[in-house]
Amino acid sequence: MKQRLAVIGNGMAGVFTVEQILKHNHDFEITIFGDETHVNYNRILLSSVLAGEKEVDDIVLNDIDWYRANDIQARLGLRIDKIDLANKTIHSAQGCTTTFDKLLIATGSSAFRPPIDGIDKQGxxxxxxxxxxxxxxxxxxxxxxxxxxxxxxxxxxxxxxxxxxxxxxxxxxxxxxxxxxxxxxxxxxxxxxxxxxxxxxxxxxxxxxxxxxxxxxxxxxxxxxxxxxxxxxxxxxGIKPNSGLARSAGLDVNKGIVVNEYLETSHPDVFAVGECTEFNGQLFGLVAPIWEQGKVLAATITGNRGPVFTGYTPATKLKIMGADVFSAGDFDDQRDGVECVRLEDPALGIYKKLILRDNKLEGVILVGDASDDHRFMDWLRNGTDLTDQRRHLLSPAAAAGPGEDTAALPDTHTICGCNGVSKGAIIEAVHTHGVCTLAQLKDKTRAATGCGSCAGLCQSLLKAVAPDYAEEKAKVLCECVAFTQDQLREIIRSQKLKGVQEVLDIYGNGIGCEVCKPALSYLVDVVWQGDHNEDRSARFINDRVHANIQKDGTFSVIPRMRGGVTTPAELRKIADVAEKYNVPLVKVTGSQRIDLLGVKKQDLPHIWEDLGMRSGQGYTKGVRMVKTCVGSTFCRFGTQDAITTGVELERRLEDLFTPHKTKLAVVGCPRNCAEATVKDIGLIGQEGSWQIVVGGAAGKGVRKADLLITVESTEEALEAASLFFQYYRENGVYLERTYDFVERLGMEKVRRDTVYATDAVKQGLLDRLQRSKDRASDAWLERHNPRPFQFAPIEVAPNGLVQIETEENAHV
Amino acid sequence: MSNPQWVPITAIENLPLNEGRSLHWQGLDIALFNLGARVVAVENKCPHQHGPLVDGMVSNVEGRVTVTCPLHTRRICLDTGQIIKPATAGPCVRSFPAKIEAGVVLLQKGRSEAEAA
Structure with a gap:
């Protein structure tokens, strides 16, 4: 007959132990009791759920199918409140009784509620x-x-x-x-x-x-x-072990349930694992030693008593982007015979401290940059003699390429500290199971499923050893700098990185490419509201010469014509310029402007000077135009002054950059003559009010814009448009048009975060927009202060005399 | 073979880091790139559809320094002149011997690197 194994606790420790038991030959009928109604989830990642980085489903470790597939009875939502050791039964608060042959207690711990007056209040x-x-x-x-x-x-x-x-x-x-x-x-x-x-x-x-x-x-x-x-x-x-149940059953309990090196309690048929246990006076709150316990216990309970649990080296990692903390071992530097190696960089907020004894690491603290924590943890675990590495203790030589860093690690090196997955185990998974993505690796080895901080290391190892390595590409910006854009924004902000090169040097491969450099250029601009270090080598040619490159290497010039309104004098200048520079094609664009096509690069600054008009940004991911209809100025159907409003909207937003090009329109009545309903941002006038619509498109796909809000006054309409505009700038993914942006976030969220946000949040958006605007300027003014040979070819000095091109001798 | 003659072209300050600058040289359009430790000179013409390489962004493909043609993002290795992404067996971009000496960029008169080799 099968032995009945009852497990009290459906958390990470209990279920992990059951998983380990399943790996052995066993003869158990397993029932797991959990007082939460959820299946086993990753408690370490609860903070990610709270941060909105993960959904509840993302942190499930064992779904209900897993229980079924392994013939495990899951009794969820049942709280066991009594263990009867004499009769070998357990009893739930709801009144049911279960008989066991072996009992595993994995009740975990609970949050300590200090006796503070009012702690029972709502909220x-x-x-x-x-x-x-x-x-x-x-x-x-x-x-x-x-x-x-x-x-x-x-x-x-x-x-x-x-x-x-x-x-x-x-x-x-x-x-x-x-x-x-x-x-x-x-x-x-x-x-x-x-x-x-x-x-x-x-x-x-x-x-x-x-x-x-x-x-x-x-x-x-x-x-x-x-x-x-x-x-x-x-x-x-703080937390305290849930050991009351075991105590009242008569088991040996100090703070936690006392277990020996085989995870046995004071009763021969009762075992305990996890945060409810106490071993050699140690309590447990971190996952790595607990999973070590689970493996030992699984051996013990299945009749393979032999492996022993020896305690652990405490190690902690704080998972807050930009405020990384890693701490392990004993960091007290006042003890006899220890040496302390420290690095403090207040500007970058980086602090590192190593405690050594006889050239061996005893403790480590990293704040602000915990990227190489695995190296220190390895030294600590293995007691590595560091005599030869004293010069490079805190600054390892930078890895030259993907995988080179991991290539140097021994196969026994632990990659995933939470799950105890070694480099060798990962390589084996690649060779025997054909693992080639991080998701598959997680599935096969559980690496990177704990706190997740080793995911980067797993990726680079996979990249180095898996022949069919496939990156989960959708998420990261680019191979050169393998972070998501949200992470990069956070990195740029928290690490105070103001230039593209800095980001690439510290977080990327140091070189970058035409995919990541323009994106990073955008991100540093928007994060620092224009107070960034502009790096033209990181910009596409259009943004180096402020014109749109054409198939023959010439450029197109579109001057700004706010609201599509011009004057005879302006038209005359455009005509003169077109003749003077033999412009091959003059065309009226779909954006109510005039395009001069086929212009040579070296003529650009001269044309801008002769025109005396502003750049229309027709070449960049930025504010293109605000199209308008005639509105109440002349139109007999017009109900609102579309022209004045459109010109003012364009004046407020022009010269700014956006994740992708942004096209706007203002119409004076719902007849929609300037197609506001298919623009990124549209203002639609009606009798006594304005509708503000966003996320429209009339390109490869057609999408009708969604209503953001309806407001009464023109000033409110301009403000609503500005709020959405800045929100898109700050939250859009580079190269994401507004129509993808609003679909990704959902209009409810967009409304809640912009026009229906608190006054403080709205003011924040408007203030940041204003700061960017204050620092922005007409790009074509660069003609007065060009960079060396920005437009014209280098002229070889006739007599071998070489001159440095400066402001004074540069001419327009 | 006679001694190669190096001709001073311009001060290195006139070549911003990782940006191309163009030059008419011996009847050809040349793109010069300042890569920090060195300068490279290639013909300013993408083998694909004659895009101006001088307007491309300096980037890298698996550790090799490349320039990305601004028209159709062909990536050209600045050391070999080969289009390496998408990988093709097509013709190479001609490259020319170039160096920096005492802050001055020099080009070698006479031959392109391909012919000299």
Whole structure:
């Protein structure tokens, strides 16, 4: 007859152990009890759900099919409240009884709720489960004031998540510095500055006395008398093992359930694993040692008693983009016989500290840049003698190409610390299972399914060894700099990178290509609102000479003609210029402007000078034109002044760059003569109001624009258009037109984040737009201050005399 | 063979890093690129449809320094003159010996590199 194995706890530790048991020859009938109603999910990634980076489905580790396929009974939503060791039964709060032959306790831990006055008020949460995350998501949003109690790992990840949801976040921390169990004081200070630069307020030595408010929380009062406004509070004051059940059953329990090196408890048929356990006085809160326990336990319980659990080296990683933290081992530098190697770079916010004894690593702290944490972890685990590497302890030689970094690692090197997947195991997966994508690798080896921080390393290893390596391309910008555009925005902002080359040097291959360089040029411009380091070598030729290159290498010149309105004098100048420079083709464009085609590059600055008109940006990813109808100026049907409004809209937005070209139109009545309903942004006048529509297209596809809002005054209409325009600039993916942008985000979100956002958010968008506008200028003015040989070919000095082209001797 | 004659062309300051600059040289259109540690000179004509390489962006394909033709994004290796993406067996772009000396860009009079080889 089969043995009945009951597992109390459907979390990562319990289910991982069951997975390990399935790998052995076993004779169990397995039942798993979970008090949450969800299948097993990745608790480490809850903060990513809160941050909106992942959906609930993305973090599921074992879906219901897995339970069925392995003949495992899943009893979800049942809370076990009694273990009867004499009769070998367990009892649920709902009244059902189950008999077992072997029992596995994996009850995990729960958030510690300190006895603070008012902790039961509505709006005060802990952050431990998927349901907690869902509650927080429902209440967070722009303008919400959130306070996080506790500046440890979980508190900081929650703080960042809430902030990304739009909340104003303050972290209150009792200790002298953040993450005080993982960082020294200096490291804590570096982290604090990083978080503050991301917009999170941090107050240390803050002791919370009470949560105030009637029913729902309204504030947090500190013992020093200060009170902070709060609509939402997250208490992240640590975790404690869920060991009460085992204690009342009569098992040996200190803080956690006492287990030996085989994960056996004080009863021969009862075992325990995970955060509820205590081994040699150690408690557990990180996944790597727990999965080590799971493997040992699976051997023990299936009759293969032999492997032992030996404890672990504590290692922690904070997963906040731009505020990376890694800490492992003992970082106390006051101990006898240890040496300390440090690097502090306040400008970049990077702090690194290594503790060595006899040329072996004992502890490490990394703040601001934890990209090479695997190297240190390896030294620490293996006790590597570092005598030969003393010169390069903190700065490894840069890898010359993809895979070279990983090529140097031994096969035993652990790539995924969470799941204990070695380099050798990954190579084996490639050879025996034909793994060639990261998704397949995750599936076969579980590498990169824990905290996910080794994903980059797995990618580069796959790239180096898998013959059919295929990158999940949709996401990253380009092979040269393998990050998503959202990540790059965050990197550019948090690392204060103002030039394309800097981004490529630090996060890419140092060279770039015609795909990533223009995208990065756009990103540094928009993130720094024009206060970036312009690098023309990173721009397409059109943006180096402010004209559109044609099939024969000549250029087209389109002067700005706001709202499609011109004058006889302007037309005369255009005619004169066309004759003077023998322009082969003069054409009226679809955007109510005039195009001079077939212009030689060296004539460009002279033509601009003769025209005396502004650049129409007809060559770039930026504001093209605002088309208008005659409107109430002359048209007998016109209800609104389309021309004046269109000209003003163009004046406000011109000279700015956008993810892709942006075409606008303003019409004075719903007859729509200037086709506003198929433009990126359209203003449609009607009696007494304006409709603002966005995301229209009349190109390869035709898409009718969606209504953003209807407003009464012209000024409100211009403001609504500006809000959407800046929102698109800040959130659009480079080369994404507005019609893809609104479909990707959904109009509901677009409306909520622009015209229906709080006043503070709207003002922020308008302020950033204004700052960019203040720094923008007519590109054609560059004719007065050209760069060396920007337009004309180099002339070889006749007598071998070489001159440097400067402003003075450059001529127009 | 007589000693090659190097002709001073322009100060290196006139060639912004990683941007092309054009030049008429011995009856040909030449594109000069300042790649930081060195300069390269190639004929300013993409073998595909004669796009002006001087207006291309300097980039890289698997570690090889290339220029991307602005018309149809053919990527041309600046060392061999070959179109390496999309990979074709078509003709190469002619390249010319060039060097920097005392801050001055020099081109060698007479032959193209292909002929000299």
């Amino acid at each position: 005060v949460f802990v952050f431990r489960t998927l349901d907690d995350a869902k509650h927080l998501l429902a209440l967070s949003g722009t303008g919400v004031k959130a306070v996080v109690i506790g500046g440890g790992l979980l508190g900081l990840e929650a703080a960042r998540g809430l902030q990304l949801q739009g909340c104003e976040v303050t972290v209150l921390h009792l200790g002298t510095h953040l993450m005080d169990r993982q960082l020294d004081f200096t490291g804590g200070q570096f982290l604090k500055r990083k978080l503050e630069s991301l917009g999170i307020t941090v107050i240390c030595k803050a002791s919370t006395m009470a949560f105030t408010g009637a029913g729902h929380v309204e504030g947090v009062r500190l013992t020093d008398g200060r009170t902070l406004d709060a609509n939402l509070v997250v208490v992240a004051a």
